[in-house]
Amino acid sequence: MSRQIKLIWDFRGSAAAKTAEHHEIHLKEYIAIEKLPITITGFELKNDMHAIAYIVVNDEQMIPLRDALKPHRGELYIP
Template identity: 65%
Template sequence: MRQLKLIWDFRGPASQKTAEHHVIHLKDFINRSKLKLDITGVETFNDMHSLAFLVVEESEMIAVRDALKPHRGQVYKD
């Protein structure tokens, strides 16, 4: 089964801290929803752009997307 990376972009001087805080909420969602995967993280590109991500099985993507409204997504390659 394909894995998809759902992404939330954050911009501005507090982008990294905001992304790190968002991951806390994503982990709570994983536990409440009993998702199959527990893969989250933060990627920082520079001091003005960071992102938070959650990896889901393709079969769970639509429900998670509708509940959490990510900014974008892509196929996950670990």
């Protein structure tokens, strides 16, 4: 089994939660348009001024999707 990488977009400020939630919608649209075999996306509220949106990809998908989608950071995904 290959490693899974969580590509993360950070949003800060009073509208961070809504922005992260909306960004996840665009990630799901991209997955559908490109017909990618990706099933894990989401958004998380870290605190009232910081939220993230994320997509979990396989190691092989990471570089092309990183270059196309420009996440702010990435980390190993541990379910």
